[in-house]
Amino acid sequence: KVKACLFDLDGVIVDTAKYHYIAWKELANNMGFDFTLEDNERLKGVSRMTSLDILLSIGNIEKSEEEKLALATLKNEKYLSYILKMGPEEILPGTRDFLELLKKEGIKIALGSASKNAMTILERLELTPYFEAIIDGTKVSKAKPDPEVFLKGAEALGVAPMDCVVFEDAEAGVDAALAGGMKCVGIGKEDVLGKAHLVVEGLHKMDMQKLS
Numbered sequence: 001k002v003k004a005c006l007f008d009l010d011g012v013i014v015d016t017a018k019y020h021y022i023a024w025k026e027l028a029n030n031m032g033f034d035f036t037l038e039d040n041e042r043l044k045g046v047s048r049m050t051s052l053d054i055l056l057s058i059g060n061i062e063k064s065e066e067e068k069l070a071l072a073t074l075k076n077e078k079y080l081s082y083i084l085k086m087g088p089e090e091i092l093p094g095t096r097d098f099l100e101l102l103k104k105e106g107i108k109i110a111l112g113s114a115s116k117n118a119m120t121i122l123e124r125l126e127l128t129p130y131f132e133a134i135i136d137g138t139k140v141s142k143a144k145p146d147p148e149v150f151l152k153g154a155e156a157l158g159v160a161p162m163d164c165v166v167f168e169d170a171e172a173g174v175d176a177a178l179a180g181g182m183k184c185v186g187i188g189k190e191d192v193l194g195k196a197h198l199v200v201e202g203l204h205k206m207d208m209q210k211l212s
């Protein structure tokens with residue numbers, strides 16, 4: 001029986017990828033190279049510093065650690081300027097209804113995200129009260145596909161991994177859930193997320209019956 005649901009944030013609850021994209025693209029353009037939407041796919045579920053490394057490799061640019069920190073800070077300032085304008089209207093379809101349903105059924109809810117901006121985003125979306133535990137990029141040392149983020153979430157909820165379901169839009173996130181011994185629902189396309197127990201287009205298409 002499912003006792004807890006653990007949600008990734010970016011791409012599952014809200015489409016922040018478009019804001020990450022604008023901010024990274026601006027950074028790339030300022031350094032003299034282009035950054036495409038296809039390139040942006042490679043950054044999904046990946047931490048901020050690793051994302052920057054990928055971006056720099058696309059531009060064939062080398063930077064010192066100090067310069068990298070400055071660039072990552074600059075990118076995050078741009079990103080935050082968009083995030084801070086978000087509101088509940090940007091919550092992806094079906095999310096709030098699904099969270100309400102879980103609450104009614106007594107299923108515990110946690111967040112498992114690589115983002116250091118997760119708290120800010122949940123606040124902007126007015127979703128914070130649904131989450132009994134929030135494990136984000138400030139609380140983990142190992143990035144997905146390592147299961148740390150989800151195992152910490154399950155532990156905080158006091159639920160065994162085998163009784164948890166993870167909702168993820170990134171392949172690395174699906175791998176993390178499976179490595180943690182959890183069930184996983186992929187949010188997106190079957191060809192990318194095929195390893196998940198179930199793949200749905202979005203939370204508006206989710207039906208808990210399909211999991212049992």
Ligand code: G6P
Pocket residue numbers: 010011020043044045046047048051076113114115116117118137
């Ligand atoms: C999520 C997103 C990634 C992002 C990462 C870190 O996993 O899918 O695209 O790079 O969070 O986000 P942050 O808000 O800390 O820069």
Ligand code: MG
Pocket residue numbers: 008009010011012044045168169170173
């Ligand atoms: Mg994601």
